[in-house]
Amino acid sequence: MDRREVLAGAAMLSGALLGGEALAQAGRRSTRNFRRIATEEAFATPEFVEACRDIVKAGWNSKDLDFWRGLLFRQNDPRLADLLDLDQQRLATMDRLGIDMQLLSLTSPGVQFFEPMTAATLATTANDHLAEAIRRHPTRYAGLAAFAPQDPKGAVKEMERAINGLKLNGFILNSHTNGEYMDDPKFRPILEAAAALGPIYIHPRPLPDTIDGPYRDMGLWTAMWGFQVETSLHALRILFSGAFDDFPDLKIVLGHMGEGIPYWLYRLDYMYPKMERMFTRKLKKKPSEYVKSNFIITTSGMNDHAALKYCVEVLGPRNVMWAIDYPYQEAEEATTFMNTAPVSNEDKALIFSGNAERVFKIAQS
């Protein structure tokens, strides 16, 4: 039993002495002290929704939109209204739950599955739309910029505009682009720009068609399983390509408790020296060291205390950030999950907002 457990035990004991109602009040008081910044929160622009509908209406076969089809066309799907809203219901939900700020990003599937020109235009309009919402509600929103990797030079220009011009806080990427990953040499300018400008949040996307056969035919291709298979592969390709040796300041944010990677730190470190011959470059550090220095994970979609405790133990409390995945997952469940998390108050403050302030350069309140 370490010191934190002793303190927690003492708190429980004093709670018992206070009686149930007083304890509940004390709980509300103590949790109200945390600034809460949710870090994987989706929005959509009208232009983006229209462009998605055009694809579906034209009968194009889009696996990315298969997942989204119902939401786009069902009458009055509340999630579509929630995605488009940045001034009403979203803020009311945040007020009700004590959420100070959302770090917004253009909803998946993002712009990468569009034609390159459309993708670039949609990214630009989404970033402008986002910057305006932040201007209207500067203490309630921060944001990640979309960009179209299909044209790496154009992407870098938009990344620079988003940070230096629009004052956004980093970037959102929906995993692969036409089956290609960010370790590809053609995307090197994008990683270089991100190392200088701000972190890239790699959000899941369905696996490329070329490798999704046995996920697709069993219903395992989306958030059940395939999303993490795709996103962890992407993150590890970047790691083992040596990108973090070239760009030590490059930060990659991974949702869903790190897309499974924290579970494998021992094995990655154990196997890498035996497998080194399979890689074109030799890494300077152990794989787990990059996971701890260049990846930061969020709790999005994983309201699971056991996994949270595990991650805080193996990655340290500075590498975990809180997220909801609004409006796709329930804001109240995610907030209660973190309010009641079995970690010290010091760690809770880091996970609720301290790490997000540092990583995304969000002004302290």
Added chain:
Amino acid sequence: MDRREVLAGAAMLSGALLGGEALAQAGRRSTRNFRRIATEEAFATPEFVEACRDIVKAGWNSKDLDFWRGLLFRQNDPRLADLLDLDQQRLATMDRLGIDMQLLSLTSPGVQFFEPMTAATLATTANDHLAEAIRRHPTRYAGLAAFAPQDPKGAVKEMERAINGLKLNGFILNSHTNGEYMDDPKFRPILEAAAALGPIYIHPRPLPDTIDGPYRDMGLWTAMWGFQVETSLHALRILFSGAFDDFPDLKIVLGHMGEGIPYWLYRLDYMYPKMERMFTRKLKKKPSEYVKSNFIITTSGMNDHAALKYCVEVLGPRNVMWAIDYPYQEAEEATTFMNTAPVSNEDKALIFSGNAERVFKIAQS
């Protein structure tokens, strides 16, 4: 703090009162009391090695053997001698480390990548070879039978012979067979037989060629990453096919701390009701309930206390078994890992041998 923690605390306190040296002695005494059964331990027959060499010599392109090629042809690779030995060095290592028993299985890549007739013959000779070794050393070995799923009817006959005739303890399967998984209706007789006869240990194998592109070109296709991607996919396909509703007694053993699946219990349960429409059958229980009732995991290749603690917490101590992966991983490291594991002595006894005795019907010593 539950009862076990209190007892552990009391043990530590009495250790402190005894002083350092007495404590170390007490530690040695207490660890000597565990029966140790290692559950993922490889052997090879001369026939199997010869058949692998034939494939390589004939110039056939075998991804499975790429991984093995050095071991087959390097002069005096000690691992090849260790795989073939069942009477000398293996027993000496076990004696030195206090390992009472190895549960043996034919080494990966197993028989599934051979032509069907060759596969069946190699499985039969391996099972006979294994049964003879157990007859020579009945207190030191138990064993898992190989079988050739290419011919499901023939496989079932060999499975019955292995359990009823040779008195083996279960089955070893090296994941996919020609890109097909055990949920395929043609393999149904094999799952039905296993439900009646004994558990199937699904050992990793490289991903099918059809879906390994971005693993292959980055050195991520073997034990670094691809092995668990392949094996967890296989296990989840069986689960979501509804096989455990048809065969509630079917047990699947997974190495490497459950191939990552224990990390995802919350998300599998959260997402399944939303994704149900993607599946042809509706499951009777929550996904995590099958993980706890029909999967059993081993620690093979994952000598990691944080992951062990996590698995004991989320799966319960009856669902975790100790393994080394001899001779591919170090027996001493795996033994020390479990000797010093941060779990109660009661749980340690289950993980070291109690669960293996129950699951594989190994007589208690």
